[in-house]
Each structure stands twice: as structure tokens, then as C-alpha cells.
Amino acid sequence: MIALGIFLHSVGGFAAGSFYIPFKKVRNWAWESYWLVNGILSWIIMPWIIALLTVPGLISILREASKSSIFWSYLFGLLWGIGGLTFGLSMRYLGMSLGYAIALGFCAAFGTIIPPIYFGTFGDLITCASGLTALGGVLVCLAGIAICGWAGMSKEKELPDEKKKETISMEKPSGEGKRILVVEDEERVLEFTINGLDRSGYVVFAAANAEEAKKIFKKEKGNFHLVLSDVVLPDESGIELVEEFISQKPDIAVLLSSGYTDHKSRWPVIQKRGFHFLEKPYTLNDLLCVVQDLAA
Numbered sequence: 001m002i003a004l005g006i007f008l009h010s011v012g013g014f015a016a017g018s019f020y021i022p023f024k025k026v027r028n029w030a031w032e033s034y035w036l037v038n039g040i041l042s043w044i045i046m047p048w049i050i051a052l053l054t055v056p057g058l059i060s061i062l063r064e065a066s067k068s069s070i071f072w073s074y075l076f077g078l079l080w081g082i083g084g085l086t087f088g089l090s091m092r093y094l095g096m097s098l099g100y101a102i103a104l105g106f107c108a109a110f111g112t113i114i115p116p117i118y119f120g121t122f123g124d125l126i127t128c129a130s131g132l133t134a135l136g137g138v139l140v141c142l143a144g145i146a147i148c149g150w151a152g153m154s155k156e157k158e159l160p161d162e163k164k165k166e167t168i169s170m171e172k173p174s175g176e177g178k179r180i181l182v183v184e185d186e187e188r189v190l191e192f193t194i195n196g197l198d199r200s201g202y203v204v205f206a207a208a209n210a211e212e213a214k215k216i217f218k219k220e221k222g223n224f225h226l227v228l229s230d231v232v233l234p235d236e237s238g239i240e241l242v243e244e245f246i247s248q249k250p251d252i253a254v255l256l257s258s259g260y261t262d263h264k265s266r267w268p269v270i271q272k273r274g275f276h277f278l279e280k281p282y283t284l285n286d287l288l289c290v291v292q293d294l295a296a
Contacts, residue, residue, distance in 0.1 A: 210234075
């Protein structure tokens with residue numbers, strides 16, 4: 001049984017440490033949307049399935065439970081859900097490494113100390129070996145938080161001014177929910193652009209080619225403040241694509257982007273049409289400055 005317990009604990013630790021990774025692959029979704037899907041599946045559907053499979057007579061047990069037990073279960077479940085929501089926000093704004101270190105470190109520390117204080121048994125912790133060991137673990141957690149914080153501040157001091165400006169831009173969302181359609185066939189560039197705009201408060205829709213972009217544009221009835229498109233796409237010119245969008249919605253803002261060798265031959269057309277242009281590779285600060293002006 002000890003080996004089984006260690007195994008299950010290891011599986012739980014692995015799941016807790018990796019469940020957020022798939023969210024990075026979700027496109028066209030706001031943070032609130034994919035966190036809601038995760039919450040419904042993880043905290044409502046799966047617990048019922050597992051409980052029904054492992055607890056004999058589950059429904060009967062719940063029916064016989066006292067009202068006070070049900071009330072406190074719901075209350076603490078609600079509080080836990082709020083904690084899960086804020087935990088997700090910490091992952092979004094701090095990143096997985098720093099967010100996990102701070103959030104789980106504090107959870108472990110307060111989770112160990114608060115119950116003995118509440119029940120008046122905190123004095124017992126400092127009078128026995130097991131209690132001292134638990135308090136030692138709390139100190140290790142707090143030390144880990146301090147080290148992570150120190151590492152973060154040290155990294156910030158080493159950043160050049162341009163990178164600091166990018167960080168500030170990301171910390172102060174300016175998108176105000178404005179809708180942007182991003183058309184980009186390079187996966188890394190697309191992911192970089194989506195993450196930067198999403199964290200700055202924009203609602204981002206992504207397409208990897210012109211055909212996909214047209215479907216999104218039609219589905220959303222052209223309800224976009226800005227279209228950001230690569231000049232060179234696999235199935236059509238980005239210039240032709242945005243011209244088609246403008247014919248359907250004349251007041252939509254357009255921003256074209258490409259590398260120097262790609263746009264060199266098309267530069268006269270871009271100038272003639274009066275399209276705004278952002279050359280690759282661009283920094284997040286460059287992107288946000290241009291987008292903020294065009295989507296205003």
C-alpha cells in the first residue's frame with residue numbers, strides 16, 4: 001500500500017505540474033474560455049466520474065449527509081474554485097516556473113501552519129520531531145519563494161531597456177477587448193504575436209493561411225478592428241487578402257508584415273495602397289505600439 005500511495009502521489013504531482021502545458025496550443029481562445037473548459041472538466045465532470053467508479057453507494061451517502069456537511073462542502077469548494085481562478089491568473093502573468101514556485105510555495109506553507117493554529121495545537125508542532133520536520137519543510141518553501149523572487153529581480157536588472165519596455169507593455173493591457181485577426185503561416189511568429197496581443201488585452205483570432213482567414217472573417221461577420229497579415233502566405237498574397245477584407249468592411253485597419261527579402265518586390269504596391277507595414281523580425285514593443293495606434 002505504501003508503494004501504491006507513493007505512485008499515486010507521483011502521478012498527481014506530474015499532473016499538477018503539466019496540466020497547464022496544453023493551454024499554450026490553444027488558439028483563438030481568450031484565457032477565460034480555456035480556463036473555464038479546464039475547470040468544468042477537471043472540477044465537475046471528472047470528480048463525479050471517479051467518485052461513481054470508486055465509492056460504493058455514492059448517491060445514498062450524499063442523501064444521508066447532514067445539511068451542515070453539504071453547506072461546508074459547497075462553501076469550501078467555492079473558495080477553492082476562487083483560489084483555482086487566481087492561480088490560473090498567476091500562471092498567465094508570472095509564467096509557469098515563477099507562478100508555480102510562489103503559488104504552491106505559499107499554499108504549502110499556509111496549509112501546514114493554519115490548521116494547527118485554528119485548532120490550537122500549534123504548540124505541539126514545536127515539541128515533537130514530526131512537527132519540527134513539518135516546520136522545516138515550511139521554511140524550505142519560503143526560502144524557495146525568496147530565491148525565485150530574487151532570481152526574477154536579478155533577471156529584470158540584466159534586461160536591456162527595450163526588453164523592460166516590452167515587459168511594461170505586457171503588464172499594462174491596453175487592448176480593451178478590441179478584436180484582431182492575425183494571419184501568419186510561421187508557427188513561431190504566430191504564437192509570439194498571439195501571446196503578446198492576448199496578454200495586452202486584445203481578443204485575437206488566428207489563421208495560418210488566407211482560406212482559413214476568410215472563413216474566420218465570414219463567421220465573425222467582419223467584426224474586427226484590425227487585420228494583421230503576413231505579405232507572403234501559402235495560398236494567396238496577403239495584400240490581396242486584406243484588399244478583399246477592405247472591400248467588405250472599408251473602415252477596418254490593416255497592418256502588413258514580412259521579412260526584408262519577402263516584401264522588397266512588393267513594397268511599391270504596399271506604398272501605393274497606403275498600408276501600414278511592420279518589418280520582421282519585430283519586437284513585442286514594436287508590435288504593440290503599432291497595433292495600439294491602428295486599433296484605436
